[in-house]
Amino acid sequence: MLPKAEFVHWWFATGFLIIGLLLLAEALVGGEVWRRRAWRAYLWPSFLFLMGVLMWPVMVFYTNSTIHMLAHGSWAQAMMLAGAAELGLARGKLHSPYWSLTTAGAFLVSAAAILLHEQNGWLYARAAFLHHAIGWTFVIGAAFPLARAFRPGAAVVRTGFALIFVVTSVFLFSDRDTAPIFGHLSPLAGAQHR
Amino acid sequence: MRRLAVVALVALAFPATAFAHANLDSTSPTYRQRLHAPVREVVLRFDQAVQAEPNAIEVRSEFGKILSGAARAHGPTVRVPLKHLPRGAYTVRWHVLSEDGHVVSGVFTFGVGVKAPPPTEAYGASGPTTTEHVVRWAYFLSLALLLGGLGFRLLLGGEELPAAAERRFFLVAGAGVVATLEVGILAFMLRAEDALQLPFGRLLYGDLSSIAGGTRFGEAFIAMTLGYALVAAFVFLAWLTDRRFLLWPALVLGLGFASGLSLSGHSAVDAGSSWRSELADWAHLSAAALWIGGLIGLLVLWRSLPVLSRVAGLVVCVPRFSNVAFFSVVFLLASGVGATVIHMPILAALWETSYGKTILVKIGLLAAAMLLGAVNLLRSKPRLVAAPDADAGRPAAALLRRTISGETLLLAAAVFAAALLSSLAPPAAALAKEGSALAKVGPGPVGTVVHQGPYTLRVLVHPNKAVVPNSFALALTKNGKPVRRADVTLSLSMLDMQMANQELQLTETRPGIYARPAPALVMVGHWGLEFNVTPKGGTPFTALVVDHATG
Numbered sequence: 001m002l003p004k005a006e007f008v009h010w011w012f013a014t015g016f017l018i019i020g021l022l023l024l025a026e027a028l029v030g031g032e033v034w035r036r037r038a039w040r041a042y043l044w045p046s047f048l049f050l051m052g053v054l055m056w057p058v059m060v061f062y063t064n065s066t067i068h069m070l071a072h073g074s075w076a077q078a079m080m081l082a083g084a085a086e087l088g089l090a091r092g093k094l095h096s097p098y099w100s101l102t103t104a105g106a107f108l109v110s111a112a113a114i115l116l117h118e119q120n121g122w123l124y125a126r127a128a129f130l131h132h133a134i135g136w137t138f139v140i141g142a143a144f145p146l147a148r149a150f151r152p153g154a155a156v157v158r159t160g161f162a163l164i165f166v167v168t169s170v171f172l173f174s175d176r177d178t179a180p181i182f183g184h185l186s187p188l189a190g191a192q193h194r
Numbered sequence: 195m196r197r198l199a200v201v202a203l204v205a206l207a208f209p210a211t212a213f214a215h216a217n218l219d220s221t222s223p224t225y226r227q228r229l230h231a232p233v234r235e236v237v238l239r240f241d242q243a244v245q246a247e248p249n250a251i252e253v254r255s256e257f258g259k260i261l262s263g264a265a266r267a268h269g270p271t272v273r274v275p276l277k278h279l280p281r282g283a284y285t286v287r288w289h290v291l292s293e294d295g296h297v298v299s300g301v302f303t304f305g306v307g308v309k310a311p312p313p314t315e316a317y318g319a320s321g322p323t324t325t326e327h328v329v330r331w332a333y334f335l336s337l338a339l340l341l342g343g344l345g346f347r348l349l350l351g352g353e354e355l356p357a358a359a360e361r362r363f364f365l366v367a368g369a370g371v372v373a374t375l376e377v378g379i380l381a382f383m384l385r386a387e388d389a390l391q392l393p394f395g396r397l398l399y400g401d402l403s404s405i406a407g408g409t410r411f412g413e414a415f416i417a418m419t420l421g422y423a424l425v426a427a428f429v430f431l432a433w434l435t436d437r438r439f440l441l442w443p444a445l446v447l448g449l450g451f452a453s454g455l456s457l458s459g460h461s462a463v464d465a466g467s468s469w470r471s472e473l474a475d476w477a478h479l480s481a482a483a484l485w486i487g488g489l490i491g492l493l494v495l496w497r498s499l500p501v502l503s504r505v506a507g508l509v510v511c512v513p514r515f516s517n518v519a520f521f522s523v524v525f526l527l528a529s530g531v532g533a534t535v536i537h538m539p540i541l542a543a544l545w546e547t548s549y550g551k552t553i554l555v556k557i558g559l560l561a562a563a564m565l566l567g568a569v570n571l572l573r574s575k576p577r578l579v580a581a582p583d584a585d586a587g588r589p590a591a592a593l594l595r596r597t598i599s600g601e602t603l604l605l606a607a608a609v610f611a612a613a614l615l616s617s618l619a620p621p622a623a624a625l626a627k628e629g630s631a632l633a634k635v636g637p638g639p640v641g642t643v644v645h646q647g648p649y650t651l652r653v654l655v656h657p658n659k660a661v662v663p664n665s666f667a668l669a670l671t672k673n674g675k676p677v678r679r680a681d682v683t684l685s686l687s688m689l690d691m692q693m694a695n696q697e698l699q700l701t702e703t704r705p706g707i708y709a710r711p712a713p714a715l716v717m718v719g720h721w722g723l724e725f726n727v728t729p730k731g732g733t734p735f736t737a738l739v740v741d742h743a744t745g
Contacts, residue, residue: 049427056423060416063402064217065298066383070398073379076423084430091434119296 049083340370342487421451676706
């Protein structure tokens, strides 16, 4: 009945990729050009907010363990909150640039959830490796939204912020043993369990 | 650096031999399956190989008797042989070791010849705790904050509010929807913790799918979580775009999804429940939420308006809110009286059962709140409207603030009583028959003689203690001679709360003596023991005895 977990990971990877590419485009052309069409400013925060809303079904339907349910719930809330704060800033409803720190907080909360819910070591398995990689990418990547609050125009900050999403999407696309991006698969790996 | 890149690529390119901990793919029997014949084994299939201790799967009868043998694992499959399963409900508790070293646990139920109870009522689950009462209370208050807050803002229609007041309304509604989501998750976890009977550390790896997908409570959790996430999105969009009409879908969805509580609570699952009891419960909940949340909205408005324009603001919104509050109270009373009539088999149950006593406390608190509401309606509102200027209206406004604060506190206490009520099972319908009992017996061993027509019945219950096995016997005589080869069944009804009846077929062990041992008195309290006797060639009759079983 439920789609396989890897499919859901790829859907969210697609969302992160779109956000990353939008942010990268903004970083490349510069904020002034990007905002010549006012609606463009809402694009990536809207995607983030929508992904947060769409994470709730993942939370309530994948209940094969409490820790997964809680992790999915925290991502849903983190993405909705960060998306909401960024939309508020884009719309002018929120004025303080420090609202950007919400995104940094969302990165850290997401990282904590992903690292805590994967309790195996880095090299235990591919999935474990990816979980650690995504978690630490978000921990380190939180520096970029943090810097955005103080230096919103800096090209390095904008590019780094965009690349965090792109890298995360690549990790998510690689997740699970049937991920197409790395092809399929050595017989040395043992029997597939899915 | 190059080495790190190689490790990364290898780890990404090679498949995982195991993804984290094991997930349960299927079971036999399935969750809550009603079997027509007993099965010889229980089988669990996981998505990866697991290890199982001999006691990895424990199958218990509804009385706690273990009927499973030693479990064995073969790759991803774990089996446990069963002894002969008589007709009844069974609880399966399982714990296996994943390849990653985590112990994964779960619980589910099935029935042989009977409907299986939900896993939240599995053997070993202890029912709602004090923490759960508090969490339910918090849930009701969150709903009131959300629904009442939205209702109050919509009630003001197109009135432009000062920016601070507008911001506070969105903060109140936002806090309400976030709290509804968070407290909902907490309530679900507490229920799961009780069903699985696991400490928190192990609950983290507990399989919740049997509770989420196999119970009305779980289905309500899914629907309400998704519904209120959507409500959160509407509230946010209304704030972001300054389009207040978006609050309408938020309110409609919020009220609609609040029905999840009515569709999964006692109003839906207890004997005698119907769409009427569900509708009454939902109307009751919605009316209460609009009333309490509206009062909070009024207080928020009071605090947000500048001192000089408070009276003018109240003159606009108090008359409108008074109308809504009046209709909410009418709905609250009508639905409350309706629900009480549905749930109370006899009037005396109101003061004889804990369910009835809680209703009385709730009625008392609501009556006090309504008294304050009447003061607002009959004194504060006319004075405010009639005040020629702000200065003249100030005393009425001050009275209003005091009464509204008191009303809100009383209603919050009434909501706590409602939270308690939603955890308590209503009294049994069998209570209505209590008046026709031939005798009241217990506590302690029973050996009472009663008469029914030409028959003399000696009722024996030993040791007449709850939870432990008891011996139930009936010595049946007519004109001093034992009545042989009669058909005797004993129906046991819990009189203190709603619970499924149990039926025992008594067998003739000696001439005229019909007996059967059974751990049927599953809890302390008053039990209706109804002997249904069909003498051979005679007219059937029943004899009811009310028994008090202690621990």
